[in-house]
Amino acid sequence: MTRPEPIRTPVLIAGGGPVGLATAMELAHHGIDCVVAEPRSTVAATRPRAKTTSARTMELFRRWPAAGGKGSFADEIRRRAPLPVGWSSDIVFCTTATGREVTRFTGVLGLDLVASELAAEPGQQIGQPVVEQALRDALAASPHVRVLYGYRAVSVTAAADSVSGILADGSGQVINFEAGYVVGADGARSTVRAAMGARYEGGNAGRPNLSVVFRSPSLGRYLTGAPALHYWVLNPAAPGVVGPLDRAGTWWAIATGRPDDDRDADPVAIVRALAGRDIPVEVLGTDPWQARALLADRYRAGRLFLAGDAAHQNPPWGGHGFNTGVGDAVNLGWKLAAVLRGWAPAELLDSYEAERRPVAQQTITIAAANTAALPTDLAAAATEDDDAAAAALATRIEASKRLEFYCLGLVLGYGYGPGIGTQTTDGTDFTPGPLPGNRLPHRWIRPGLSLYDRLGSGFTLIGEATLAGPLLSLASRRGVPITVAGDIGTSPRDAFGAALVLVRPDQHIAWLGDCVSPATAPVILTRALTGFTPPG
Numbered sequence: 001m002t003r004p005e006p007i008r009t010p011v012l013i014a015g016g017g018p019v020g021l022a023t024a025m026e027l028a029h030h031g032i033d034c035v036v037a038e039p040r041s042t043v044a045a046t047r048p049r050a051k052t053t054s055a056r057t058m059e060l061f062r063r064w065p066a067a068g069g070k071g072s073f074a075d076e077i078r079r080r081a082p083l084p085v086g087w088s089s090d091i092v093f094c095t096t097a098t099g100r101e102v103t104r105f106t107g108v109l110g111l112d113l114v115a116s117e118l119a120a121e122p123g124q125q126i127g128q129p130v131v132e133q134a135l136r137d138a139l140a141a142s143p144h145v146r147v148l149y150g151y152r153a154v155s156v157t158a159a160a161d162s163v164s165g166i167l168a169d170g171s172g173q174v175i176n177f178e179a180g181y182v183v184g185a186d187g188a189r190s191t192v193r194a195a196m197g198a199r200y201e202g203g204n205a206g207r208p209n210l211s212v213v214f215r216s217p218s219l220g221r222y223l224t225g226a227p228a229l230h231y232w233v234l235n236p237a238a239p240g241v242v243g244p245l246d247r248a249g250t251w252w253a254i255a256t257g258r259p260d261d262d263r264d265a266d267p268v269a270i271v272r273a274l275a276g277r278d279i280p281v282e283v284l285g286t287d288p289w290q291a292r293a294l295l296a297d298r299y300r301a302g303r304l305f306l307a308g309d310a311a312h313q314n315p316p317w318g319g320h321g322f323n324t325g326v327g328d329a330v331n332l333g334w335k336l337a338a339v340l341r342g343w344a345p346a347e348l349l350d351s352y353e354a355e356r357r358p359v360a361q362q363t364i365t366i367a368a369a370n371t372a373a374l375p376t377d378l379a380a381a382a383t384e385d386d387d388a389a390a391a392a393l394a395t396r397i398e399a400s401k402r403l404e405f406y407c408l409g410l411v412l413g414y415g416y417g418p419g420i421g422t423q424t425t426d427g428t429d430f431t432p433g434p435l436p437g438n439r440l441p442h443r444w445i446r447p448g449l450s451l452y453d454r455l456g457s458g459f460t461l462i463g464e465a466t467l468a469g470p471l472l473s474l475a476s477r478r479g480v481p482i483t484v485a486g487d488i489g490t491s492p493r494d495a496f497g498a499a500l501v502l503v504r505p506d507q508h509i510a511w512l513g514d515c516v517s518p519a520t521a522p523v524i525l526t527r528a529l530t531g532f533t534p535p536g
Contacts, residue, residue: 004175009035009146010340012163012179014153014192016040018050018128019308019325020185021135021147025073026333028144029064029457030505032340035177036145037167039152043136046213046285048127048245048252052319053077054411055110056439057326058121059452059507067141073134074121080134081126082246083229085111088125090228091405093378093397096276097231097242098222103394108229108405109319110412118430119412120442120450125229127245127252128322151175156182156195156304163303181303181336185325188294190310196301200294202364205315206371207257211287212267216279217249232375234393238273239375250284257376258288291315293368295360299353305332312360317370318404320363323411328356334505335531343479344529351531355416366403366410373400412439416508417532434496436509437532441496445489455503456483459510459528463492463500467514470521471502480525502528 011027013020016038027034053061061074070076078085089111093102106112110123139145148167154174155166163182167175184192193199223231231242240255255270268281294313299306308325332352338344378397408430417437432441443451454460458481461468465484475482482502493499498512502524510528513520 004173007035007167007175007177008179009033009177010180011035011183011336012037012153012165012177012181013183013185014156014190015184015186015308015310016136016147016149017185017187017308018132018135018322019329020183021132021139022326022329023183023185023307023333024139024142024145024147025064025135026330027337028139028142030334030337030341031144032337033144034146035179036139036147037151037153038147038149039170041149043129043132044285045127045129047211047287048129048213050128050131050316050319050322051125051243051245051252052109052111052323053124053126053131054319054323055113055119055121055123055408056411057323058124059119059442060326060330062121062450062452063455063457063507064138067138073138076134076138077124077126077131080130081124082130082248082250083125083244085114085122085124087247088227088229090226091230091232092225092228093232093234093394096233096235097219097274098224098276099235100390101225102234102390103397104225104228105398105401105405110408111229115444115447117443118408118432120452131322148175153182153184153186153191156184156192158182158195158302158304160302179303180340181305183332183336184304184306184310185308185329187309188292188313190306192304193296193306193310196298196304196306198296198298198301198306200313201297202292202294202313205291205293205368206374207376208259208288208290210255210258210265210267210270211289212253212255212271213245213284213286214251214253214267214271215249215282215284216251216271216275218279219251219275219277220244220249222275222277222279232378233274233276234375234379235273235276236379238270239379240270240274241375242271242274256374291317291371293364295357295364299357300349305349305352307332311357312364314360314364314367315371316367317374318367318407320367320407320410324360324363327359330506331356338505338529341479343481347530347533351416351533354533355531359414362414363410366407370401370404373397415439434498434501434509434512436511438509440501440503440507440509443489443495445487451488452507454485454488455507456481456485458482458505460485460503461500462486462488462496462503463498468500468516470518471516471524474521474525478525480529504528
């Protein structure tokens with residue numbers, strides 16, 4: 001057997017799940033070559049995992065072009081989604097999926113933000129395998145990305161100026177690699193995290209669960225009321241959640257709070273108990289799992305970085321895990337590109353952990369709090385025929401689940417550095433705040449044309465170029481890419497309270513002001529190119 005040639009690449013990404021692939025997409029967006037090692041040759045459609053792509057993630061996807069120039073990658077996700085964004089934004093709590101409705105939430109998870117001033121994109125209900133396959137297909141067309149399916153990183157050794165290691169496939173075939181940087185997007189058992197000497201802090205969150213993917217074309221006929229994305233079943237004998245994966249009879253279910261010793265339980269019986277009817281059920285896959293609230297004690301060691309589940313794990317309630325990982329990918333991706341291209345100092349990479357780890361900590365805290373009111377905990381109060389008990393339960397549910405289903409303060413309102421916490425009070429309510437570190441407040445220039453569509457792939461200056469002449473001249477001399485967006489449909493002062501706004505590649509504000517002098521230009525540019533790191 002001929003041994004494969006060694007790999008040399010600017011960036012090696014260990015793990016080609018959605019976060020690793022998103023990191024590759026971001027690097028390719030900036031013209032940086034990379035290699036991804038992913039042990040799974042195919043995507044398992046019967047393990048949907050994440051089901052909500054948040055409004056913020058869709059905004060980040062909007063920055064990337066779709067393969068073949070057919071709009072944006074966000075457009076591609078919409079095209080592939082089996083459930084159109086306008087199909088439903090409801091969540092129902094019920095005695096069984098076909099039984100009595102206790103209460104209903106509407107406009108959940110940012111799915112109702114179509115044409116909203118708050119966001120350039122609404123969220124999208126779509127299974128993680130569909131997103132992952134779309135990423136694989138997009139990267140297959142990229143000249144900057146090589147994906148090695150069937151391989152995983154088994155050894156990683158960092159030196160002062162490079163990283164070396166070994167990739168191996170299931171048969172024992174190995175490939176040596178040398179990279180400038182390595183990103184560990186290789187999940188809970190991360191080889192990169194071990195090589196860094198980093199460790200998880202935290203533990204389990206809640207009781208074990210069992211996921212089931214099944215086909216039952218008849219189930220939909222027995223549901224009452226408008227279509228819903230989730231049916232939270234409060235049956236004391238079989239608590240859990242059921243929801244559609246498409247409109248053709250494919251469903252997912254989560255039986256919550258299962259005993260540790262029931263992994264041989266009949267999934268057909270579980271689904272029928274959740275449904276409340278003896279419906280035909282074809283089981284496509286099962287997946288026992290345990291929610292965890294874990295955070296790595298560090299995200300970086302020299303040339304090694306962690307992203308996604310390798311860096312943090314949170315309970316899935318609220319749909320934040322995959323989306324937080326995409327935020328990691330974009331934040332780290334543009335910074336690696338800036339350093340590799342030579343227009344940002346290596347110190348910029350220090351800001352990755354400083355910016356992203358607090359976001360993960362906040363996300364874990366909120367997601368863990370959501371585990372306090374799962375169907376297992378709420379089911380004892382649900383009955384088929386007691387109106388008073390049902391009304392009291394509805395009130396309890398509406399109070400306890402608000403943060404889980406209406407969380408724009410976390411999804412759109414997180415900030416970096418001094419801007420943190422200025423846009424939200426409790427993770428739910430959200431009022432955009434134009435401050436350094438915060439996401440640039442969104443606005444529509446005209447229907448279909450977002451302010452974000454005016455932003456370049458590097459930095460963007462919103463405002464009159466003449467007011468920022470020294471900054472633009474300095475950036476040009478140093479090779480820092482800055483796009484000038486002069487026309488945003490209104491004055492920057494009216495929109496943001498300042499004549500000039502400098503926006504980073506990830507749509508977060510780097511600086512605001514009214515003019516730039518020769519003396520302040522170096523200060524502004526240096527601050528923009530080192531990120532929001534704590535004072536040393």
